[in-house]
Amino acid sequence: xxxxxxxxxxxxxxxxxxxxxxxxxxxxxxxxxxxxxxxxxxxxxxxxxxxxxxxxxxxxxxxxxxxxxxxxxxxxxxxxxxxxxxxxxxxxxxxxxxxxxxxxxxxxxxxxxxxxxxxxxxxxxxxxxxxxxxxxxxxxxxxxxxxxxxxxxxxxxxxxxxxxxxxxxxxxxxxxxxxxxxxxxxxxxxxxxxxxxxxxxxxxxxxxxxxxxxxxxxxxxxxxxxxxxxxxxxxxxxxxxxxxxxxxxxxxxxxxxxxxxxxxxxxxxxxxxxxxxxxxxxxxxxxxxxxxxxxxxxxxxxxxxxxxxxxxxxxxxxxxxxxxxxxxxxxxxxxxxxxxxxxxxxxxxxxxxxxxxxxxxxxxxxxxxxxxxxxxxxxxxxxxxxxxxxxxxxxxxxxxxxxxxxxxxxxxxxxxxxxxxxxxxxxxxxxxxxxxxxxxxxxxxxxxxxxxxxxxxxxxxxxxxxxxxxxxxxxxxxxxxxxxxxxxxxxxxxxxxxxxxxxxxxxxxxxxxxx
Ligand SMILES: [Cu+2]
Numbered sequence: 001x002x003x004x005x006x007x008x009x010x011x012x013x014x015x016x017x018x019x020x021x022x023x024x025x026x027x028x029x030x031x032x033x034x035x036x037x038x039x040x041x042x043x044x045x046x047x048x049x050x051x052x053x054x055x056x057x058x059x060x061x062x063x064x065x066x067x068x069x070x071x072x073x074x075x076x077x078x079x080x081x082x083x084x085x086x087x088x089x090x091x092x093x094x095x096x097x098x099x100x101x102x103x104x105x106x107x108x109x110x111x112x113x114x115x116x117x118x119x120x121x122x123x124x125x126x127x128x129x130x131x132x133x134x135x136x137x138x139x140x141x142x143x144x145x146x147x148x149x150x151x152x153x154x155x156x157x158x159x160x161x162x163x164x165x166x167x168x169x170x171x172x173x174x175x176x177x178x179x180x181x182x183x184x185x186x187x188x189x190x191x192x193x194x195x196x197x198x199x200x201x202x203x204x205x206x207x208x209x210x211x212x213x214x215x216x217x218x219x220x221x222x223x224x225x226x227x228x229x230x231x232x233x234x235x236x237x238x239x240x241x242x243x244x245x246x247x248x249x250x251x252x253x254x255x256x257x258x259x260x261x262x263x264x265x266x267x268x269x270x271x272x273x274x275x276x277x278x279x280x281x282x283x284x285x286x287x288x289x290x291x292x293x294x295x296x297x298x299x300x301x302x303x304x305x306x307x308x309x310x311x312x313x314x315x316x317x318x319x320x321x322x323x324x325x326x327x328x329x330x331x332x333x334x335x336x337x338x339x340x341x342x343x344x345x346x347x348x349x350x351x352x353x354x355x356x357x358x359x360x361x362x363x364x365x366x367x368x369x370x371x372x373x374x375x376x377x378x379x380x381x382x383x384x385x386x387x388x389x390x391x392x393x394x395x396x397x398x399x400x401x402x403x404x405x406x407x408x409x410x411x412x413x414x415x416x417x418x419x420x421x422x423x424x425x426x427x428x429x430x431x432x433x434x435x436x437x438x439x440x441x442x443x444x445x446x447x448x449x450x451x452x453x454x455x456x457x458x459x460x461x462x463x464x465x466x467x468x469x470x471x472x473x474x475x476x477x478x479x480x481x482x483x484x485x486x487x488x489x490x491x492x493x494x495x496x497x498x499x500x501x502x503x504x505x506x507x508x509x510x511x512x513x514x515x
Contacts, residue, residue, distance in 0.1 A: 050238050051089055051219045055247040056348070062191065062209055062243055065106035075110040075117070079131060081174065081188055082123035086244075092221035096187040097124060103244060104211040104265065105172070105190030112166045112194055117159045122150045129183060132175035133192060134305065135286050135472040137163050137449050140492025140514075145447070146177035147417050147493065165366075167196035168288030168470075169261040169307045171211075177417060181267055181501035185235055186223060189213060189265040200289065200366060204359045205311070206252060207259045210347070212302075214266045215239045226502070231389070232334045232406045233440070234268020234304075234500040240326060240346050247345050254351040255316040257359040259283070261309050264302040267501045270441075270475075272329040274299035275312060275349065278322050283365060284309030287450035287470025291368035293361045294467055301329060303443035305473040305499035313358050314351050322349040332440035332478045334384075334406065368468055371452055371485040374431040378422060382476065382498075382508065383409045384438040389506065407507045408438070408498060414507035420493070421510040429487045434476040442498040442508065444482075445473040449494075451486035473499055488514040 069076040084098035099105030110116055122129045128149035133142075138160035141148065150156050170192040174183040191209045214237030217223055226235060239246045252258060261284075264271050282294040286307050293311070300308050315322065324347040330338055387407040407414060411421070424430060432451070434444050450470035456463045458480040476482045488494065497509035 051217060051221070053088055053239050053246040057245050057248050059208075059210075059248040059250045059347070060243040060245055062104055062211065063100075063102050063106040065100070065108045065190075067110075069117075073111075073114050075108070075114050077108070078119040078121065079105065079172075080121040080123055081129050081183075082121075083125065084187070086187065088215065088217060089221040094217050094221045094223060096223065097183055098187050099190055103187030103189075104213060105188065107190060107209055108172070108192040110162060110192075110194060112162050112164055112197055114162050115159075116162060117157060119155060119157050120150060121155045122152055124152055124183065126152055127179050127183070128152065128176045129174045129179065129188075130176050131158060131172050132447075133158070133160070133170065133172055134445075135168070135170040135307075135450065136160070136166065136192070136194075137490060139490055140448060140494060143447055143494070144175050145493065145495055146175055149176050162194050166288065167194045168284060168286070169193060169209075169263065169309055171263055171265060171307070173265065175495075178505055181226075181235065181505050184265070184501055185216075185237070185267050187213075191261070191263055193261070194288075200362060200364070201259070202359055202362070204356075205257045205259050207261070208250065209261050209263070210242050211244075211263045211265050212271055212346070213237075213241050213244070214269050215241055228405065229336070231502055231506065234502045236269050236339060237266070240266075240269070240271075240343060242347050247343060247347065249348045249350050251350045251352050252314055253353050253356040254314060254318045254320065255356045255358055256314045256351070257356075258312050258314065258349075259309060260312065261307065262300065262302060263307050264304050266304055268304055270304070270329045270331045271302040272299060272327040273302070273346070274325045274327055276323045276325060278312050278315075278349070280310040280312055281361065282308060282467070283311055283361070285469035286472045289365040290467055290469050291366055292364055299327065301475075303331075303441070303473065303475040303499065304501070305443055305445050306471075306475075311361060312349070314349060316355055318351050318353065318355070320351045323347075324349065331475075332438075334439055368470075370468060371429050371487060374429045374485055376425070376428055376430040377433070378430060379433045379435060380496075380510070381411055382434060382436045382438050382442050382444075383412065384440075385409065405506070408442075408503040409507050410496075410510045413510075415497070415504075415509035417511060419511060420513045422512045424488050424512055424514045426491050426514055427487060427489060429485055431483055432486055433481055433483045434474075435481045436476045436478050439478055440500075441475055441477045442500065442503060443473050443475045444496065445499045446486065446496045446512075447472075447494045448490055448492075448514070449486060449488050451484045454483045454485060457481045457483070488512075491515055
């Protein structure tokens with residue numbers, strides 16, 4: 001069996017009823033985390049009134065989005081966004097949103113060079129939506145921008161070709177003006193894996209998609225609305241979920257070598273992740289593999305929107321348990337203090353069965369060269385101020401225009417999708433400098449391309465990027481500047497914005513015209 005087909009099996013393993021229920025691409029109820037997990041029955045509530053979610057259940061393998069085309073080099077499918085009742089609390093179902101009945105949505109697996117054609121059906125009552133292919137360089141009119149909404153009840157096709165050398169871990173999520181934060185928090189996000197034509201990794205490495213989302217529900221299973229604090233700091237859920245379950249267990253053979261694709265699909269939570277006593281080797285970033293493995297990492301920090309790929313070697317004894325911890329991280333908090341982490345363990349790696357021989361990584365993963373020195377430069381300043389918030393914010397959660405709240409600005413301006421803020425020349429290498437003069441960190445995302453971070457500067461001290469890699473989202477710490485090199489190879493209107501989705505909704509987004 002080739003490494004390619006082994007990985008396909010793992011990604012597609014029909015281990016859960018979710019896969020069977022959603023394989024056809026039609027809208028169906030999600031199979032739920034069933035009660036009876038190792039660490040709690042689910043249902044009931046804590047002393048603080050938070051509902052208990054079952055823990056210790058097997059990690060769900062997310063369903064695969066089935067390819068409806070049998071032609072070589074073609075991927076065709078349907079994604080339907082619609083209400084779904086998810087059973088996080090057993091019988092007390094949660095009204096949420098799902099793609100093809102699943103949250104996270106089905107994983108798309110295609111190969112670089114493939115022609116992708118996806119029919120999108122918006123069945124979210126009363127709200128426009130789009131599908132944004134986060135991190136992929138697709139044509140501007142196929143990017144799911146806020147300027148191209150798909151009305152409730154309408155359908156459209158998204159069509160693009162996956163560029164050469166684009167293999168990596170991307171994701172898809174809605175991007176409609178003023179509804180992104182609500183639709184993502186209610187469940188709309190999925191992984192988009194682009195496979196390489198020739199895989200540099202050896203056979204025998206288990207490939208796992210780990211989609212991190214966070215959930216806030218009350219004791220009756222209802223998702224609660226946005227608070228004033230959420231609007232300032234971004235909505236942080238009470239439960240960190242991995243593939244839709246709280247603190248699940250990933251079970252594998254002793255000594256197994258695992259490739260973990262980590263996706264931060266939360267609205268606003270920074271994920272600082274550390275496996276207990278198990279060093280990680282970083283092999284990939286937002287835009288695919290690094291040039292060479294970077295071993296010996298004790299932790300990784302993922303801001304909202306970011307991804308990382310790490311390889312870990314499980315202990316060689318059966319019955320071992322390794323906790324993947326979520327460590328506290330201070331990214332700045334307005335009017336009060338950062339909430340304590342919702343839980344300390346987000347995933348447990350367990351070993352069972354016969355021992356497996358470890359798999360060594362190659363010394364080189366990919367040819368990766370720095371972009372040439374820039375011939376143009378942009379400086380973008382991030383600030384905040386008090387002001388009137390828009391009406392209908394968060395789909396009605398903060399209705400009534402004129403309510404005062406915090407606004408988040410780029411170059412002193414609020415987002416206006418009818419205004420072009422910046423212009424770039426097609427194919428020119430530019431330096432972008434994000435200068436953060438606000439009281440919070442902001443993860444800045446640029447559409448339609450990947451970039452290379454050069455350095456971060458704080459108080460005159462310059463820190464070079466630790467590794468050369470492709471990124472589409474970079475954290476800009478408060479009081480710091482981040483410089484990066486970027487080139488746009490496709491023309492049209494592109495968004496750049498903070499990926500704390502409540503900040504994006506309240507102004508922190510701009511329009512770039514590439515021509
Ligand atoms: Cu922000």
